[in-house]
Amino acid sequence: MKKTVVTGLITFVLGMGLAAMVLTNPFRWEWMHLFGHAVMDPVDAGTGQLWTCGMHPQVLQDGPGTCPICGMDLVPVPGTESAAADLPGSPPDGERKVKYWQAPMDPTYIRDEPGKSPMGMDLVPVYEDEDEDFGPGVIRIDPVFVQNIGVQSELVQRTDIPFTIRTVGTTAYDDNQIAWVNTKYEGWIENVYVNYVGEPVEEGQKLFEIYSPQLVTTQKEYLQALDYAEKMESSDYPEIERRAKSLLASSRERLSYWDVSEEQIRALETTRELRRTLAVVAPVGGVVVEKMDHALDGMFVKAGMNLYKIVDLSSIFLEATVYEHQVPWLRVGTRARIDLPYAPGRTLTGRIRYLYPFFDEKTRTMKVSIELPNPGGRLRADMYANVTFDVPAAKDVLTAPEEAVIHSGARDVIVLDRGNGTFEARDVTLGVNGSGLWEVKQGLEDGDRVVVSAQFLIDSESTLKEAIRKLVARESEADAPEADDVSEEAPMEMPGHIH
Numbered sequence: 001m002k003k004t005v006v007t008g009l010i011t012f013v014l015g016m017g018l019a020a021m022v023l024t025n026p027f028r029w030e031w032m033h034l035f036g037h038a039v040m041d042p043v044d045a046g047t048g049q050l051w052t053c054g055m056h057p058q059v060l061q062d063g064p065g066t067c068p069i070c071g072m073d074l075v076p077v078p079g080t081e082s083a084a085a086d087l088p089g090s091p092p093d094g095e096r097k098v099k100y101w102q103a104p105m106d107p108t109y110i111r112d113e114p115g116k117s118p119m120g121m122d123l124v125p126v127y128e129d130e131d132e133d134f135g136p137g138v139i140r141i142d143p144v145f146v147q148n149i150g151v152q153s154e155l156v157q158r159t160d161i162p163f164t165i166r167t168v169g170t171t172a173y174d175d176n177q178i179a180w181v182n183t184k185y186e187g188w189i190e191n192v193y194v195n196y197v198g199e200p201v202e203e204g205q206k207l208f209e210i211y212s213p214q215l216v217t218t219q220k221e222y223l224q225a226l227d228y229a230e231k232m233e234s235s236d237y238p239e240i241e242r243r244a245k246s247l248l249a250s251s252r253e254r255l256s257y258w259d260v261s262e263e264q265i266r267a268l269e270t271t272r273e274l275r276r277t278l279a280v281v282a283p284v285g286g287v288v289v290e291k292m293d294h295a296l297d298g299m300f301v302k303a304g305m306n307l308y309k310i311v312d313l314s315s316i317f318l319e320a321t322v323y324e325h326q327v328p329w330l331r332v333g334t335r336a337r338i339d340l341p342y343a344p345g346r347t348l349t350g351r352i353r354y355l356y357p358f359f360d361e362k363t364r365t366m367k368v369s370i371e372l373p374n375p376g377g378r379l380r381a382d383m384y385a386n387v388t389f390d391v392p393a394a395k396d397v398l399t400a401p402e403e404a405v406i407h408s409g410a411r412d413v414i415v416l417d418r419g420n421g422t423f424e425a426r427d428v429t430l431g432v433n434g435s436g437l438w439e440v441k442q443g444l445e446d447g448d449r450v451v452v453s454a455q456f457l458i459d460s461e462s463t464l465k466e467a468i469r470k471l472v473a474r475e476s477e478a479d480a481p482e483a484d485d486v487s488e489e490a491p492m493e494m495p496g497h498i499h
Contacts, residue, residue, distance in 0.1 A: 050077040054147045075144060098125045138424045146421055152453040153417035156400050156444050163329055163393035163434035169320030169338075169370070171383040177312035179284045184258050184303050187212030190277055192297045194288060194308070201310060203285040204261075208296060208307075209277040215258065219274050222251040226269060286312040287377070313377035318350060318370040320387040327366055329391045330355065336370050339386040348372055393432040397439045404450040405430065405438050414444065415451040423451065 051074035053059040053067035065074050102124055103109035103117035115123050191209040194201055201207070225248040232244035255265055260278060268275070290309035293299065301307065318338060322330065330352060338348040354369040370387070372379065405428075406413040416424045428443030444450070 051075065052077050052144060054144050057144060057148065077144075098127055100126050102126050138418070138422065141421050141423065143421045150453055151417075151451060153449045153451045154401060154404070156398055156440065156446070156448050156450055158396055158398055158446065159437070160392060161394040161397060161399060161432055161434045161437050161439055163391050163432065165322060165326050165329065165389040165391070167320050167322055167326075167387050167389075169318045169385050169387045171372075171379050171381055171385065172317045172319055172369075173289070173311045173313075173381050174315045174317050174371070177284070177286065177315060179282075179286070179310045179312075180306045181207060181280065181283065181308035181310065182304055182306050183210060183212075183280065183301060185212045185214045186300070186302045187215070189296050189299045189301060189307075194282075195291075195296065197288055197291050199288050201282045201285060201288060203282055205282045205285075206279045207282055209279050210301070211277045215260075215278055216274060216276065218251070218254055218258065219268060222248075222255060222265075222268065223272060223274070225251040226272075282308075282310055284310055284312050286310045289381075313374055313379070316372050316374045316379045316381075317353075318372055318385060318387070319367050320370060321363075321365045321367055324359065324364050324366070327355070329393065330368060330389065334389060334391060337388040337390070338370070338372065339388070341384060341386065393434045394439050397431065398441075398444055398446065399437040400428075400440050400444065400450050401452050402433070402436050402438060404452045414440070416444075417449040417451050419449075 049062070051061045051064055053070065053072055054075055055072060056067055056069045059067055059069065059074070060077070061074060066072065067074060101111045101114055103119070103121065106117060106119070109117055109123075111123060114125075117123060187210045189208050189210050193206045193208060225244075229244040229248040232241045235241050252265060256262075259280070261281060264278060287310065288308055289311050290306075292301075292305070292307040296307065318336075320336070332352055332355065334352045336350050336352065338350060340346055340348070350370040350372040352368050353371045356367045356369070359366045400414060404414050406415070412428050412430050413425050414428050416426055418424055426443050429441045431439030431441045433439070
């Protein structure tokens, strides 16, 4: 029993102490202004012009001065006697007319007479001169509140919008610089001169020698045709001489079809000796990137069997991946910047040579092929690179910062700063986007100022004001008998409550 009494006394004392702190705010807590003017400095609002701090609205004085918290000059509070008289179009004292009464914590709760809100707070009057109708989407906000919420605005400007695409890619061999080494006859490999992957070779360099009975037979036929043609040069029969030369040309052609070089054929003509083996040479200069087997010496090969893959590394391809929405901005010849993670500060430049005609169905990406010069052969296949495309998305267009645009599903909204605390939420039609800018095709004009911070609060206030305006207009158009039938305790179930 005693424990219950003690607990009750402690709870009572703590509750009374907390209530006293809320009402008096002895420590000047800045959040106390959320509870209304009742917790502000004890100044009688009905005594005349009130002054407040732009950064600390809980500070109220009945005359000009400086803020005791931050030292800023105090500003007049609109709605008090002097401030109301200074507002353009404000009526003289005693002539202000109440338009409706509004709940301080729920602006959609409206009545046509004083009373209590559903939260138990006194309704506050909204005067006709305070609720001036500027048109749909236009509102006026107290300059002190504008400063408190940090509203910032910028001028729209006409400029070019560069569209930057950043992606990654991997290098690949230039398809035009790849050569396969094979034979058009079968035989046995002897005397291998190039036997390692990665070994550089020059055009015409010996790779290996091969013994092929077919080659020996063809050499023999060529030498016989050569002897016969020389003997028939002094023949009295031109037709026989012509046939001898035709036979010689056919035999020589057969050797060239089997990739016997001109130098080897001339050596055969000079020495008139059959060679048991013939050397197979590199068709291009480059690097050996593939080889048939670990050891070629003594291996039997068939016609068409690939033995070496040689790549000329003077140029190389880079295959980059781009997303579906980025493809329309790319063309053959578009310039690309390539940065190599393993070579900081080194930037290469290339151009798109080919756009693949299909997408990856899983990632919805497409590959583009970029041709790069490769002096010194430093780049090899399957190396990683960062790729940047800078394409002109739009030229000389009206633009607004990205942070000024409010995307709300089917609508795009920008809040205009019309000066003197007046703002307008306006629907706009957007174009391309890039480098932090949106192209505005419709809805803005040169010289407009757009809000780039706190615009969500202003847009919400504009939407709320528009809803209240429509409700008040609808109520004023209703018949008087119908208005009398509305119960005071049952507010209308609409976007706002009005009676």
